[in-house]
Amino acid sequence: MGQTRRMRPTIVIVGAGSVVFTRDLLGDVFSFPELVDVRVVLHDIDPERLETARAIAEATAHEVGVRPEIRIEPDRRRALADADYVINVIQVGMYDATVRDFEIPARFGLNQTIADTIGVGGIFRGLRTFPVLADIAREMAELCPDAWLLNYTNPMAMNVAYLHAVAPDLKVLGLCHSVHWTMHDLCELVGVPLDEVSYWSAGVNHQGWVLRWERAGEDLYPLLDARIADDPELRRRVRVDMYRRLGYYPTETSEHSSEYVPWYLHHPSEVERLRLNIGEYVGISADNLAEYAQVREQLASSDRLEIRSEAAEYAPQVIHSLETGTTRVISANVANLGLITNLPAGFAVEVPTVLDALGAHPVRVGDLPPQCAAVNRGYIGPAELAVRAAVDGDPRLVRAAAMVDPNAAASLTVDQIWQLCDALVEAHGPLLPEALREPLAL
DSSP states (O other): OOOOOOSSOEEEEETTTOHHHHHHHHHHHHTSGGGTTOEEEEEOSOHHHHHHHHHHHHHHHHHHTOOOEEEEOSSHHHHHTTOSEEEEOOOTTHHHHHHHHHHHHHHTTOOOSSOSSSHHHHHHHHHHHHHHHHHHHHHHHHHOTTOEEEEOOSSHHHHHHHHHHHOTTSEEEEOOSHHHHHHHHHHHHHTOOGGGOEEEEEEETTEEEEEEEEETTEEOHHHHHHHHHHOTTGGGSHHHHHHHHHSSEESSOHHHHHTTSSSSTTOHHHHHHTTOOTTHHHHHHHHHHHHHHHHHHHHHHOSOOOOOSOOOOHHHHHHHHHHHOOOEEEEEEEEOSSSBTTSOTTSEEEEEEEEETTEEEEOOOBOOOHHHHHHHHHHHHHHHHHHHHHHHTOHHHHHHHHHHOHHHHHHSOHHHHHHHHHHHHHHHGGGSOGGGOSOOOO
16 A cells, blocks of 8 residues: 655645644644655635634644644645645534534433444444545545545544445545553553553454553563552443453543443443443533634734644654655554454454555454454444445435444334434434435334
8 A cells, every 4th residue: 555755745634623633733743854844734614713723733833843834725625636645634513413412312311421433423423424525535536646545533433434435446544542542551550661562452443452562572461450450440440341351451441432332331330330421522522612712812812832742643653654664553444354354344443554655554463352353343333334324325224223333222222223313314414415314214
């Protein structure tokens, strides 16, 4: 996958009005000496956010001490023309759609925590994102056919699988920092420096598994076992509970992990035992809005902007490796073309991926441990059906996706699931693919 590029790449950020992503991505890009003269094109459909994105980009460059070419472009086609890298951070429907994804299911008695990956919230987030992804893919095929699409938008696995279905020739990497921060936090927990360890993880996005974790050939899992044994509060976390029962540590937070399985959110006693915050992402989204307003106010009176010294985002590392030939390994989401042999072919998996001057090279993992693969297949079922619903224009498959979702199936009757889907279809209306906008009678 890939080819060597010219040394002044053009990076396009689609959905650049995101404060956190634009600041952190560009802060990391500008930190590489070889990338200080990149061209950055910022696109967003919201004019105010686009102007804010420009101010963030310019302030970030100022803080790092570089002077790249930065421009804003409200027309997506003009933004994509001659791009080398397209970083996708869109959120279709923004905060209002997120709130609907929580409030409507809650009326039916369905508990969710993050609702951006699978589950009813993840399914509908995917369905309203797919039409925009299809447009971006078509425009890239016409305007920048050799460019890489670096996707951050959730639901990650569904989005990568959808792009593989509708644009199989597009060069796509799905990028998520969950593996990096899982390993960072695990190493901190056992008192071992991250830069001294080697690890190997694989699975699906937000539900990968730490298959190996070593320092100088020593397995570090026993240190984690001892730490958990000594701290009863650690045992009150979903991912620790899953690790103790399955034998491999999951690579996403407890709040995320709780809603991909049928074991926790339906039971009030488990919600209390494991300290789960129902509806947590609504608060996170509100905080993001507040941060956006704060940054906008700050930039109105100053050209200074505080940036994180190391955001550790993968997209800048991808760009740097492909541009300079620096070899590194990251976790990336790609179509499962013989990579994990006991998960469905063609769906998106998250695997170690080697980066170099020739592109991105996903590593064949082979079989996952059978218990991990079995849990992943419960995640993949609703996600595959949601993708197929959009590709085929089949509203019945939307309901089927929700019916086989582990959390929804454990919490609601099939009639309730259908009624919930009808309510969300009505609520999201024109954001959905046209063929999926009508209620479906039995």
